[in-house]
Amino acid sequence: MRTVLAVTNVKGGVGKTTSAVYLAAAAVRSGRGPVALVDSDPQASSAEWLERSPIDGVRLVEAPTARLLSRAMEAAAERLVVVDSPPGDEKTVRTALEHADVVVIPTRVGGPEPSRVRATIELLPAGTRRGLVICAARTGTRDLEETLSGWEEEGEAIWGVVPERVAIASGADAPLSVVGLVHYENVLLQALDRSRRRAQA
Numbered sequence: 065m066r067t068v069l070a071v072t073n074v075k076g077g078v079g080k081t082t083s084a085v086y087l088a089a090a091a092v093r094s095g096r097g098p099v100a101l102v103d104s105d106p107q108a109s110s111a112e113w114l115e116r117s118p119i120d121g122v123r124l125v126e127a128p129t130a131r132l133l134s135r136a137m138e139a140a141a142e143r144l145v146v147v148d149s150p151p152g153d154e155k156t157v158r159t160a161l162e163h164a165d166v167v168v169i170p171t172r173v174g175g176p177e178p179s180r181v182r183a184t185i186e187l188l189p190a191g192t193r194r195g196l197v198i199c200a201a202r203t204g205t206r207d208l209e210e211t212l213s214g215w216e217e218e219g220e221a222i223w224g225v226v227p228e229r230v231a232i233a234s235g236a237d238a239p240l241s242v243v244g245l246v247h248y249e250n251v252l253l254q255a256l257d258r259s260r261r262r263a264q265a
């Protein structure tokens with residue numbers, strides 16, 4: 065069965081591209097490939113990343129408009145399709161969400177972040193399975209603990225807390241971080257588990 069996983073947040077700079085690339089790499093690494101990584105952001109950050117540092121088993125598809133994105137998602141035959149989405153373009157974001165079996169919402173610790181996550185959740189078709197990933201987290205800080213308990217009170221699932229790491233921040237300039245891969249593999253397992261349960265329901 066094919067799974068379409070959209071990585072979405074209406075806000076930029078939260079960790080969408082990083083999460084999409086690491087989720088794709090973690091899938092291949094754990095024997096869940098092949099993977100299509102569909103970059104629907106006109107900024108092409110994940111496309112540039114993979115051009116500089118290709119990942120075996122991950123096919124890159126550039127689809128910077130809603131129309132190209134629909135086409136790319138329908139055409140992709142890989143077992144897993146990961147979609148990196150742009151921050152602003154609501155039409156493209158909606159297209160990604162409509163095709164998604166499961167949605168990963170990267171976010172961060174800090175003031176304006178929850179309202180952008182809620183705005184993203186409002187775009188999800190009813191019943192879409194979703195989980196949050198806290199990116200570049202400073203583990204052991206009170207801010208992080210407050211963020212986690214805030215989401216728990218709102219009933220939002222946290223599928224991962226990825227620590228802030230120089231190797232992750234280096235993007236395509238460094239080999240993928242093993243710590244990052246381990247965290248994102250765990251996120252992937254939870255996303256696939258939720259999407260399966262939706263398929264069975």
Ligand SMILES: Nc1ncnc2c1ncn2[C@@H]1O[C@H](COP(=O)(O)OP(=O)(O)O)[C@@H](O)[C@H]1O
Nearest residue numbers: 076077078079080081082200227228229232233
């Ligand atoms: N776990 C992490 N540790 C350190 N830096 C991170 C981590 N996750 C993301 N970043 C950095 O945060 C910035 C924004 O991430 P990016 O994936 O480009 O976000 P978006 O695609 O949402 O705009 C980038 O500089 C990226 O390297």
Ligand SMILES: [Mg+2]
Nearest residue numbers: 080081105109
């Ligand atoms: Mg991006």
